[in-house]
Amino acid sequence: MRFVDEYRDPAAARALVARITELAGDGHYKFMEVCGGHTHTIYRHGIEHVLPTSVELVHGPGCPVCVIPMGRIDDAIAVAQAPGVIFMSFGDMMRVPGSRGNLVGAKARGADVRFVYSPLDALRVAVDNPDRHVVFFAVGFETTAPSTAATLLRARDDGVTNFSVFSNHVTIVPPIKAILESPDLRLDGFVGPGHVSTVVGQRPYRFVPEVYGKPLVTAGFEPLDILQAIAMLLTQINEGRCCVENQYTRCVSEAGNPRALAILNEVFELRPHFEWRGLGFISQSALKLRPEFGEWDAELRFEVPGVRVADPKACQCGEVLKGVIKPWECKVFGTACTPETPIGTCMVSSEGACAAYYNFGRLHREVAVTVGAAR
Amino acid sequence: MCLGIPGEVVELLDSNRHLAKADVAGVRRNIDVSLLEDEAVVPGDWVLIHVGFAMAKIDEEEAQRALAGLQLMGQAYADEVRAVIESQIS
Numbered sequence: 001m002r003f004v005d006e007y008r009d010p011a012a013a014r015a016l017v018a019r020i021t022e023l024a025g026d027g028h029y030k031f032m033e034v035c036g037g038h039t040h041t042i043y044r045h046g047i048e049h050v051l052p053t054s055v056e057l058v059h060g061p062g063c064p065v066c067v068i069p070m071g072r073i074d075d076a077i078a079v080a081q082a083p084g085v086i087f088m089s090f091g092d093m094m095r096v097p098g099s100r101g102n103l104v105g106a107k108a109r110g111a112d113v114r115f116v117y118s119p120l121d122a123l124r125v126a127v128d129n130p131d132r133h134v135v136f137f138a139v140g141f142e143t144t145a146p147s148t149a150a151t152l153l154r155a156r157d158d159g160v161t162n163f164s165v166f167s168n169h170v171t172i173v174p175p176i177k178a179i180l181e182s183p184d185l186r187l188d189g190f191v192g193p194g195h196v197s198t199v200v201g202q203r204p205y206r207f208v209p210e211v212y213g214k215p216l217v218t219a220g221f222e223p224l225d226i227l228q229a230i231a232m233l234l235t236q237i238n239e240g241r242c243c244v245e246n247q248y249t250r251c252v253s254e255a256g257n258p259r260a261l262a263i264l265n266e267v268f269e270l271r272p273h274f275e276w277r278g279l280g281f282i283s284q285s286a287l288k289l290r291p292e293f294g295e296w297d298a299e300l301r302f303e304v305p306g307v308r309v310a311d312p313k314a315c316q317c318g319e320v321l322k323g324v325i326k327p328w329e330c331k332v333f334g335t336a337c338t339p340e341t342p343i344g345t346c347m348v349s350s351e352g353a354c355a356a357y358y359n360f361g362r363l364h365r366e367v368a369v370t371v372g373a374a375r
Numbered sequence: 376m377c378l379g380i381p382g383e384v385v386e387l388l389d390s391n392r393h394l395a396k397a398d399v400a401g402v403r404r405n406i407d408v409s410l411l412e413d414e415a416v417v418p419g420d421w422v423l424i425h426v427g428f429a430m431a432k433i434d435e436e437e438a439q440r441a442l443a444g445l446q447l448m449g450q451a452y453a454d455e456v457r458a459v460i461e462s463q464i465s
Contacts, residue, residue, distance in 0.1 A: 008440070008443070037378070040448065040451070041444075044447060044448065090426070090458075091454055091458060115458070116458075117426060117427060117458035117459055117461060117462040118407075118426045118427025118428070118462055118464055119426065119427070120407060120427050120428075120464045121427065121461075121462050121463060121464060124463060124464065124465060140426075143379075143425055143430070144425055144426050146410055146428070146430075147407075147410075147425065147426045147427065147428040150407060150409055150410065150428065154392075195379050195423070195425065195430070198379075198423065198430050198431040199430065221441070221444055222440060222444055250433060250434070250437045251423060251431050251433055251437065252431075257410060257411075257430065257431065258413070259409075259410050259411070259412055259413055260410045260430070263410075350448070350450065350451035350454075351451075359449075
């Protein structure tokens with residue numbers, strides 16, 4: 001229980017672990033945490049070593065930086081290199097490798113690439129630079145997509161025409177479905193994503209119990225939240241129930257944020273197909289600008305190569321994202337692929353399973369082994 | 376980018392633009408509160424902020440717990456705060 005001592009309420013954590021151990025009994029349960037933020041918490045706080053061996057956590061595809069395929073990075077670089085463009089990206093995306101380098105490299109070669117906190121900051125740069133064209137590299141699930149939508153509405157209302165969006169927004173439900181359809185993986189339930197659920201609410205997850213017969217519990221980001229969600233999943237299984245439950249009622253409501261959903265729908269429509277790293281093409285899984293917003297759509301304004309690029313052979317991000325292998329089981333983990341020189345996306349973002357494991361998890365593992373040996 | 380940072384709304388600004396001033400990680404920056412229009416955000420409210428937009432109202436206890444959790448993230452949190460500091464939403 002070494003790690004539990006560092007939790008906010010160690011006594012509550014111990015009680016939850018005891019409850020989980022009792023509920024799991026002699027069984028073996030595999031739960032996937034969908035969200036990269038949860039993966040980070042799990043490795044940061046050594047949760048995998050706190051849990052009994054009867055409960056295994058599998059990391060899912062909920063890191064939007066990690067699921068962007070290489071071809072889209074190449075497209076982003078092509079747009080960034082177009083004459084007169086200021087290309088604005090979240091910091092996380094700058095080091096994601098494409099087939100010929102990343103945005104940091106493009107910047108070094110002369111492209112005007114800048115990092116930005118908010119799409120509204122990108123819009124402001126457009127207003128301040130009327131002789132340039134500003135492209136915002138939009139990435140993220142429904143957590144950030146409403147912000148891009150609100151920014152586009154403002155660009156339209158204010159008549160800002162030297163601004164466009166390269167949309168790589170994705171939606172949370174299709175990858176969960178793809179994982180449930182995947183023959184590689186046997187799961188007993190899901191720890192549902194937190195922040196994205198503040199927008200989408202709980203209803204979109206109902207298909208998980210109803211169609212696939214797996215429970216899902218939406219969880220917060222503290223270690224105690226994740227432990228409690230696991231206990232709730234096991235309780236459902238023990239009681240023969242299977243439904244969507246909400247552990248994170250402090251932030252997530254049943255209906256989500258209706259206004260955010262409404263403006264998402266006003267500005268975006270589903271793409272027929274979008275490629276996800278590791279998961280391949282998933283239909284209706286990503287958002288593009290509606291035709292009414294064509295003037296602000298970077299994919300229509302610029303020559304975008306749109307070439308599909310296979311992942312590097314050595315990189316196993318795809319299997320990590322599907323939960324088929326753990327980060328340390330990848331052949332290049334920690335040797336050729338590190339946070340300083342990432343080969344795959346999972347090593348780039350701090351919420352990627354590989355980076356989280358590299359930074360925290362492996363140390364906890366060493367401690368756990370040492371503590372285990374000393375017993 | 377995925378990190379939601381709690382902030383305390385200190386002042387409502389231009390109501391047409393749905394802007395508010397918020398105290399985020401010790402700095403005061405403008406945020407967009409249009410996505411919480413139905414919840415009538417007022418000074419003193421705590422909100423969860425993603426990329427400059429308030430996405431959900433939260434209570435102060437949750438805000439403090441979330442901040443404590445974020446501070447444990449180290450570099451990822453430092454990067455996010457650095458990004459917030461450079462933000463100039465207007």
